[in-house]
Amino acid sequence: PLGMESGAIPDDSITASSYWAIDHESYRGRLNGVGGVGAWAARTNNFDQWLQVFLGMVNHVTGTIIQGRHHHNDQWVTSYKLQYSIDGISWKTYTGNNGSEKVFPGNNDRSTPVTNLLVNHIDARYVRFLPQSWHNWMSMRVEILGCTMNSKFLLKA
Known part of the structure; x- marks a missing residue:
């Protein structure tokens, strides 16, 4: 897990297209987070919404884990796409082996973590x-799997 x-990933490195109200902010979108209302929740349910994580340095991203909202309401994301960037300006959408944009399966309840490996x-x-589809409202908590690119490996000849 990358933090x-x-x-380890600071609150101000977690941003979003919007959020519903106080206690629904982007930094509430941490896996297993229980603060506030227990998740990031978008202001509106449409395909223009996103939750973004700045990792600091370039990382090898190998997967994701998502969860729904911790308490209050049954809200979760049932499918999503991933975009990624080096500079935060030019974005690519993750594609599957067939070259088309990959839609990942999401949650079936608000608490069970769902892992998707790339x-x-x-x-x-x-x-x-x-988010591409959701149950009741677009709310989520996330983790990103991977390792830093500056990890040192010992290679034997």
Whole structure:
């Protein structure tokens, strides 16, 4: 995990297209987070909404974990796409082996984490979750799986 749940990724590195109100902010979107209303919740339910994580340095991203809203209401994302960027300006959408944009399966309830591993890792400083379908409302908590590109490996000849 790259630091959403642990808090290694700072609150100000987690942004979103919008949020519903106080206690629904982007930084509430940490896996297993219980603060506020227990998730990031978008202001409106449409395909223009996203939750974005700035990883700082370039990382090898190998997967994601998502959850629904912790308490109050039954709200979760049932499918999503991933976008990624090095500079935060030029974005690519993750594609499957067939070259088309991959739609990942999401949650069936608000508490069970759903892990999706990437067939091909991506190198990114920014990762965006783009909800494509949801139950009741667009609310989510996330983690990003991977490792830093500056990880040292010992190779034997």
